[in-house]
Amino acid sequence: MILSDLSIKRPIFATVMILALVVLGIFSYRRLSVEMFPNVEFPVVSVVTTFPGASPETVERELSKRIEEAVNQVAGVKHVFSTSRESVSTVVVEFRLEEKVNDAAQEVRAKVASIRGTLPTGIEEPIIQKLDFNAAxxxxxxxxxxxxxxxxxxxxxxxxxxxxxxxxxxxxxxxxxxxxxxxxxxxxxxxxxxxxxxxxxxxxxxxxxxxxxxxxxxxxxxxxxxxxxxxxxxxxxxxxxxxxxxxxxxxxxxxxxxxxxxxxxxxxxxxxxxxxxxxxxxxxxxxxxxxxxxxxxxxxxxxxxxxxxxxxxxxxxxxxxGSIMTRESLSDVQDTLIIGGILTVLIVFCFINSWRSTVITGVTLPISVISAFIVMNAMGMTLNVMTLMALSLAIGLLIDDAIVVRENIVRHLELGKDHMEASRFGTAEIGLAVFATTMSIVAVFVPVAFMKGIVGRFFYQFGISVAFAVLVSLFVSFTLDPMLSSRWHDPSIHLQGKRKGIARWLELFNCWFDSASERYRFAIGLALDHRMAVMGLALASFVAGVAIFLTLESSFMAQYDKGEFQISFKSAPDASLAETENRMQAVLTAIRDFPEIDHTYTTIGAGDSGTVRDGLLYIKLRERDQRKKNQFLLQRQVRERLQQVAGLTFSIEEVGQIGGAQKPLNVNLKGDDLALLKQLAARLKNELYKVPGIVDLAVTLENDIPEYRLRVDRDKALSAGVTTxxxxxxxxxxxxxxxxxxxxxxxxxxxxxxxxxxADLRRNPAQLDTLKISVPDGKGGVKLMPLGSLTSTVTATSPTEINRRDLARQITVSANLDNVPIGTAVKYVEAASKRINMPPGYSLNLSGEAEDMAESFGYMAESLLLAVIFVYLILAAQFESFFEPFAIMLSLPLSIVGMAGMLKLTGDTVNIMSLIGLIMLMGLVTKNAILLVDYAKVLRERDGMDRRDAVILAGHTRLRPIIMTTLAMIFGMLPLFMAIGAGAEMRAPMARAVVGGLLTSTILTLLVVPVMYTLLDDFSCWLKLKWRGKEFAK
Missing domain, CATH: 3.30.2090.10 (Multidrug efflux transporter AcrB TolC docking domain; DN and DC subdomains)
Known part of the structure; x- marks a missing residue:
C-alpha cells in the first residue's frame, strides 16, 4: 500500500505527520468550551404584547388570535402556541429545526408589523425575540x-x-x-x-x-x-x-x-x-x-x-x-475513557504477549483521541458529555485497525519474514479489509450525525467525533504502525517457550487459545456439513431477538441521579404572597428531616410570568457517597410528604432537563368550547388517576381565579362626560x-x-365606590364624582390563562412518571382516551417527551436504514460482488438477540441511547465478518485453494484478530456498561446494547458467516450456470 510503503521508507516523514496531528489536537483541546450537552439552537420565536387591564378572554380575542393567524403564514412553521393572561398575550412560534432562527424571527416581525394597525389602541409595542432554551x-x-x-x-x-x-x-x-x-x-x-x-x-x-x-x-x-x-x-x-x-x-x-x-x-x-x-x-x-x-x-x-x-x-x-453535574459527568466520562483505554491495551497485551507490540498497537489510542479535538474545534463543537462519550465508546474501535495490522505483521514474522518484509507484506495483505471495516464504521456514524429532529442535533457532535477519530486510527494504522514494526524489532516474538513471570502465564494462555482455534477449525467443518441446521439456528436466534425486543418498554432518555431536583408549586387561586409563603414553610417543615438534603433554595413570584401564587423549591442533595437513598426514591418519599400539605398543588421536576422543564407526559385536548374542554380534561384526569406510577396530575385552567369586576353604566358615564x-x-x-x-x-x-x-382604603369593593374621579362640570372645569355613581361591582371568576395550539383552544393534562416509562404511559393514555368519548370537532394529542420520542424513533429508523445501505454498498465495492456482501450482512440481525437480551437482563428500556447502540452495531458486527470473508477470498484467488479449505483456514487464521478486536471493544466499553459515576445511568444503555450485540453476533458469526458464504457462492454458481445454459441454447 502506498501509505504504508511510504512510511516504512521514510520514517521521519511518518513521525512528523503524526506529531502534527498531536500538536494541533492539543492546541484545539485548549480552545474548546465545556458544556453538559451540545449547545443546540432551537428555532423558536416569541411575540409578547401587553394590553393593560384586559382580561384573558379579551387578550385572546383581540391579540392572541390575530397574531396567531398572521404568524401561521410564515414558511417553516411547525406549531403556534399562545397563552393569554391578564394584560399579556404570549404567542410562541416553533419552526422546523432546519429553519434559521434569525430568518424566522425577521419573518415573524414582518407579519406582526403587517397587522399592527388592526390591533387595539392602548397596547404596548409587541416584543419579538428568539427563545433560548439553554438560558438556564x-x-x-x-x-x-x-x-x-x-x-x-x-x-x-x-x-x-x-x-x-x-x-x-x-x-x-x-x-x-x-x-x-x-x-x-x-x-x-x-x-x-x-x-x-x-x-x-x-x-x-x-x-x-x-x-x-x-x-x-x-x-x-x-x-x-x-x-x-x-x-x-x-x-x-x-x-x-x-x-x-x-x-x-x-x-x-x-x-x-x-x-x-x-x-x-x-x-x-x-x-x-x-x-x-x-x-x-x-x-x-x-x-x-x-x-x-x-x-x-x-x-x-x-x-x-x-x-x-x-x-x-x-x-x-x-x-x-449549575456546573456541578457538568464537572462530575465530564470527569466520569474522562475516567471511563482512560479506564477503557487501559483495559483495551491490557487485552492486546494478553494476546500478543509483548510490550513492544502492545506499545506499537496502543499508541493509536491517544493519537486518535487527541486528533479528534482538531475537528471538534474546527467545527465549533464543545467538550461535552456527547463528544467525550463518543470517544469513550470508540476506544475499542480506535485500536481495532492497529490490532489487525499488527497481528498480521506478527504472523508473517513468525512465518520467517524479516521485519521490513513482514511490515510491508502484512499491511498490504490486510489493508483492503481494514479499510473496508473502517469505512463501514464511518458509514454508520455519518447518518447518526445528520439525523433530523432534536436527537439529530444532540448526536451531531457524537457522530462526527467518532467518524473522524476512526479515520485517524486508520491513518495511524497504515503509517505509524508499519513504520514502527519495521524499525523497532521485537525479540519476544522468537522467545517461544523461554519467557518468564507473567509472560510465561500469558504464553500458556495463548497456547490454550491456539488449541481452541484448532477446535474451531473442526467446528467450521461441522457447520459446513450441516448448513441448514446452522441457518435454522441463525433464524431462531433472530426470531428470539425480535420477540425479546418487542417486550422491552420504551422511553425517550434514561433517567439518572443528578443529585438535585426542583419542585414547582402553586397555592390557592386567591392566595396572597403571605399565604403562599406559609404554604411553602409547611413544605419545608415536611421535608426538613430528610438527611439526604443538603440545602434548599426557594423563590416565589420569580420570572416574567410568575405571580405571588407561583413558587419554585430547589433541593440540593448531599454527595452520592454521603446518602443512602438515590434521587428517585427520595423524590417518591418527598411526594408522599407533600400530599399532606393542604392548599398546594405541586410538581417534582428535573433540573436543567433537555427541552425545558415541562412534565414528561402532556396530553392536549383541543376544541372551541372551553367549558366542554374542561369537562373532558377532568374525565381524562380521573381516568389517569387510576394508573399506578402516573403522578402529579395537573390540568391547565382547572381552577379559575375569583375576582371583582366593575361594570360601567354607559348612560351615566355619557351624561357625566367621562369615558371608560x-x-x-x-x-x-x-x-x-x-x-x-x-x-x-x-x-x-x-x-x-x-x-x-x-392600603387600608382599598381592601374591599365597597371602599372603591367612595373613591372619586374627575369629570367635566359643564362650565369648562372639573368636579369630583364618586365611582359608585358610575359603576357597579359584581363578583365573578376568570381563567388564569387561556392556552391555544395551532389556532385552536387547548387544555393540557400533564403528569410526572414514577417508575413508569413514557412508552407505557402513552399506552395508558390511548386506552383512557377511548373511554372518555371525544365528541366531533375535539381532538387529543400528545406533546413533550412522548412527541419527541415518537419523532426521534422515526428519524433513528431512517438512520438505521441508511447505515445498512451504506455498509452494503461499501462491501459490494470491496468484494466486487452484489452477492457476497449478504454473507457479511447476515451478521447484522444476529446481533439483535444479544442486544435485546442484554437490555432485558439489565432492566433498560428502548431509548435514544440504546437505539444509537443498535445503529453502532450495524458497523461493528460487520468488522469480524469482513476479516473472515476477505481472507477466504484471498486464499481462493491468490493461492487457488479449495473453497471449503479456504473458509476453514480463513476462520482459523482470523480467529485471533476477531476475538482480540471484539474483546477490545467490549472491555473498552466496560466502564460505561457498569454505569458508575455521575450521569452514567443515561449513557449505560448504549454500551449495554453494543456489548450484548457484539457477544452474540461474534459467537454466531464465526459459524453462520462461513455457512452463508458457501450458500451464496453456490447460488452465484447456479445463476452463472443458468445464464450460460441460456446463452448456449441461443
Whole structure:
C-alpha cells in the first residue's frame, strides 16, 4: 500500500505527520468550551404584547388570535402556541429545526408589523425575540443579613453586589429575586382630596410639573456663554411633602395636605428563601457560547472577594451551582475513557504477549483521541458529555485497525519474514479489509450525525467525533504502525517457550487459545456439513431477538441521579404572597428531616410570568457517597410528604432537563368550547388517576381565579362626560399604583415615586365606590364624582390563562412518571382516551417527551436504514460482488438477540441511547465478518485453494484478530456498561446494547458467516450456470 510503503521508507516523514496531528489536537483541546450537552439552537420565536387591564378572554380575542393567524403564514412553521393572561398575550412560534432562527424571527416581525394597525389602541409595542432554551442560570447566589433592614440590604445588593457580578466576563445577565427596593410612597387620602376638590390626576400632574429639571436657555457674559437651567427635583426625600401640587383660592396646596408621603420600600411581590430563611437571590446567566465551568469558577472567586468587602453580618453564598453535574459527568466520562483505554491495551497485551507490540498497537489510542479535538474545534463543537462519550465508546474501535495490522505483521514474522518484509507484506495483505471495516464504521456514524429532529442535533457532535477519530486510527494504522514494526524489532516474538513471570502465564494462555482455534477449525467443518441446521439456528436466534425486543418498554432518555431536583408549586387561586409563603414553610417543615438534603433554595413570584401564587423549591442533595437513598426514591418519599400539605398543588421536576422543564407526559385536548374542554380534561384526569406510577396530575385552567369586576353604566358615564379609559386611568393609579416620576438618590440612581391610595382604603369593593374621579362640570372645569355613581361591582371568576395550539383552544393534562416509562404511559393514555368519548370537532394529542420520542424513533429508523445501505454498498465495492456482501450482512440481525437480551437482563428500556447502540452495531458486527470473508477470498484467488479449505483456514487464521478486536471493544466499553459515576445511568444503555450485540453476533458469526458464504457462492454458481445454459441454447 502506498501509505504504508511510504512510511516504512521514510520514517521521519511518518513521525512528523503524526506529531502534527498531536500538536494541533492539543492546541484545539485548549480552545474548546465545556458544556453538559451540545449547545443546540432551537428555532423558536416569541411575540409578547401587553394590553393593560384586559382580561384573558379579551387578550385572546383581540391579540392572541390575530397574531396567531398572521404568524401561521410564515414558511417553516411547525406549531403556534399562545397563552393569554391578564394584560399579556404570549404567542410562541416553533419552526422546523432546519429553519434559521434569525430568518424566522425577521419573518415573524414582518407579519406582526403587517397587522399592527388592526390591533387595539392602548397596547404596548409587541416584543419579538428568539427563545433560548439553554438560558438556564449557571449559578444562583443568596445574600442574607442578620441586622440590616430589607431596604438597605436590597440597595446593597442592587448597587454593589449585582453590578459586581454583571461585570464578570462571560456573564450575560443577573436577575434579582426577592428584596424590596427603595420607593417614595405617596399614599392619597380620598377624604382630603374631596374636601379640597382635587382629583388624582391633579395630584399626578402637580408632582410631575414640580419634579423636573428644565433647561431655560443661555446667558452670555462677555465672551463666554453659560447654559441656564432650573433644578426643580428635590434633593431630599422629605422635600416631597412640601411640594406644591395645586392652588385653591390663591392658597398653595402642599402634597402633605392630601397624602401621606414616606421614604419606604416597594410592595412585596417576590420572595427568596434559603433553608426557609429570608434572602435576596441573584440568578446568573452566562453569555451564549460561554464556558460554563470556567464561568462558575470565576464566580466563586468573585464571591470570595466580595464577601471580604461586605459589612459585618452580611453573607453571600452559592446556593445553586449549575456546573456541578457538568464537572462530575465530564470527569466520569474522562475516567471511563482512560479506564477503557487501559483495559483495551491490557487485552492486546494478553494476546500478543509483548510490550513492544502492545506499545506499537496502543499508541493509536491517544493519537486518535487527541486528533479528534482538531475537528471538534474546527467545527465549533464543545467538550461535552456527547463528544467525550463518543470517544469513550470508540476506544475499542480506535485500536481495532492497529490490532489487525499488527497481528498480521506478527504472523508473517513468525512465518520467517524479516521485519521490513513482514511490515510491508502484512499491511498490504490486510489493508483492503481494514479499510473496508473502517469505512463501514464511518458509514454508520455519518447518518447518526445528520439525523433530523432534536436527537439529530444532540448526536451531531457524537457522530462526527467518532467518524473522524476512526479515520485517524486508520491513518495511524497504515503509517505509524508499519513504520514502527519495521524499525523497532521485537525479540519476544522468537522467545517461544523461554519467557518468564507473567509472560510465561500469558504464553500458556495463548497456547490454550491456539488449541481452541484448532477446535474451531473442526467446528467450521461441522457447520459446513450441516448448513441448514446452522441457518435454522441463525433464524431462531433472530426470531428470539425480535420477540425479546418487542417486550422491552420504551422511553425517550434514561433517567439518572443528578443529585438535585426542583419542585414547582402553586397555592390557592386567591392566595396572597403571605399565604403562599406559609404554604411553602409547611413544605419545608415536611421535608426538613430528610438527611439526604443538603440545602434548599426557594423563590416565589420569580420570572416574567410568575405571580405571588407561583413558587419554585430547589433541593440540593448531599454527595452520592454521603446518602443512602438515590434521587428517585427520595423524590417518591418527598411526594408522599407533600400530599399532606393542604392548599398546594405541586410538581417534582428535573433540573436543567433537555427541552425545558415541562412534565414528561402532556396530553392536549383541543376544541372551541372551553367549558366542554374542561369537562373532558377532568374525565381524562380521573381516568389517569387510576394508573399506578402516573403522578402529579395537573390540568391547565382547572381552577379559575375569583375576582371583582366593575361594570360601567354607559348612560351615566355619557351624561357625566367621562369615558371608560378615564375611569381606568384614575382607578389604576389609585388602586394598582403608578410610578409617575423618579427621585435621584445620593448615588444618582433613580428611585420610583409611586402614587396610590392607602392600603387600608382599598381592601374591599365597597371602599372603591367612595373613591372619586374627575369629570367635566359643564362650565369648562372639573368636579369630583364618586365611582359608585358610575359603576357597579359584581363578583365573578376568570381563567388564569387561556392556552391555544395551532389556532385552536387547548387544555393540557400533564403528569410526572414514577417508575413508569413514557412508552407505557402513552399506552395508558390511548386506552383512557377511548373511554372518555371525544365528541366531533375535539381532538387529543400528545406533546413533550412522548412527541419527541415518537419523532426521534422515526428519524433513528431512517438512520438505521441508511447505515445498512451504506455498509452494503461499501462491501459490494470491496468484494466486487452484489452477492457476497449478504454473507457479511447476515451478521447484522444476529446481533439483535444479544442486544435485546442484554437490555432485558439489565432492566433498560428502548431509548435514544440504546437505539444509537443498535445503529453502532450495524458497523461493528460487520468488522469480524469482513476479516473472515476477505481472507477466504484471498486464499481462493491468490493461492487457488479449495473453497471449503479456504473458509476453514480463513476462520482459523482470523480467529485471533476477531476475538482480540471484539474483546477490545467490549472491555473498552466496560466502564460505561457498569454505569458508575455521575450521569452514567443515561449513557449505560448504549454500551449495554453494543456489548450484548457484539457477544452474540461474534459467537454466531464465526459459524453462520462461513455457512452463508458457501450458500451464496453456490447460488452465484447456479445463476452463472443458468445464464450460460441460456446463452448456449441461443
Amino acid at each position: 442560570p449557571v449559578a444562583a447566589l443568596a445574600v442574607q443579613s442578620t441586622g440590616m433592614s430589607v431596604r438597605d440590604l436590597t440597595t446593597l445588593v442592587e448597587k454593589k453586589i449585582k453590578k459586581r457580578f454583571e461585570s464578570v466576563a462571560g456573564v450575560g445577565k443577573v436577575d434579582m429575586v426577592g428584596g424590596q427596593k427603595r420607593e417614595i410612597k405617596v399614599e392619597l387620602d380620598p377624604v382630603r382630596l374631596d374636601a379640597i376638590g382635587l382629583g388624582v390626576n391633579d395630584v399626578v400632574n402637580g408632582i410631575r410639573s414640580e419634579n423636573t429639571n428644565t433647561p431655560l436657555g443661555r446667558i452670555t457674559r462677555d465672551s463666554s456663554e453659560y447654559p441656564l437651567r432650573i433644578e426643580g427635583k428635590p434633593d431630599r426625600a422629605d422635600q416631597y411633602r412640601q411640594m406644591v401640587i395645586s392652588q385653591r383660592n390663591g392658597r398653595p396646596i402642599p402634597l402633605s395636605e392630601v397624602a401621606q408621603v414616606s421614604d419606604g420600600v416597594e410592595e412585596k411581590r417576590k420572595l427568596a428563601l434559603v433553608n426557609g430563611q429570608p434572602a435576596i437571590g441573584l440568578d446568573i446567566y452566562k453569555q451564549s457560547g460561554g464556558n460554563q465551568v470556567e464561568l462558575v469558577d470565576t464566580i466563586k472567586k468573585v464571591i470570595a472577594k466580595v464577601q471580604k468587602e461586605l459589612p459585618p453580618g452580611v453573607t453571600i453564598s452559592l446556593v445553586r451551582d 379609559s378615564d375611569i381606568v386611568g384614575a382607578l389604576s393609579r389609585m388602586v394598582g399604583g403608578e410610578a409617575i416620576s423618579t427621585f435621584e438618590d445620593e448615588d444618582g440612581d433613580a428611585v420610583d415615586v409611586r402614587v396610590r391610595v392607602a
